Amino acid sequence: MLATPALSAQGDEAPLPSKPGKPINTGDVLSGELNAMKVRDVKNAGKRIATYQITSEPRRLPPPSGLCNLETGPETFQLVPSGDAQAAQLKTFVGKEISIKVDEVACASDPGQMSEAVVTKWSIIKKQ
Template sequence: MGEAFAQTPKPIRNGDVLTGELRVMRSRAQGKRIETYQVLSEARRIPGPDGMCNLETGPETFQIVTHDPADIGKLKPYIGKNISIKASDMSCASVAGQVSDALISKWSIVQ
């Protein structure tokens, strides 16, 4: 019983801070270079009816959605380091082949 309790993920709500290592994954699609930014964190339960994202322990990898070059510039200094992100809008990954368990589409860096 204690083991099951230890594995219960902490909830994270819109506006809460997520902390973890920022990673970047580089790939090519149709000749275009694509960089995907991801925070590796402890398992969390996100808002919504499927807050566990169909995972036993909840999502641990969170893709940071970048909307423009300025967003990328904000993230680059933190690659490979711990970062704290204020997550304003989160959802479970829904497309087959996505590299993260969940997405953060609105965010800001917490200093």
């Protein structure tokens, strides 16, 4: 007969208390790894479009958005390019750590958005 040790359901680590992230306001910097995804555009007959997303630490958005119905605030931020030039610029940074200056951000609300928050106006900050 073999004896195996009983496994505990909780493990050795206690869960970290979840607290809201620090606020992000217009002009603040958001840093994280840039990911690219292909999604179907619900407004354009289901055409596949490239979508870019930064995964970062949890952040609180300015009112009225606040925490986007999340306990700690959004951690994924979809970047909306303002044109082909911005989209091409993002494409070169996929899989890399980038920093952007946020000019306009809101909670995701449209079907097909893959992030918890959407940054509609932004600019890439060049590393020195």
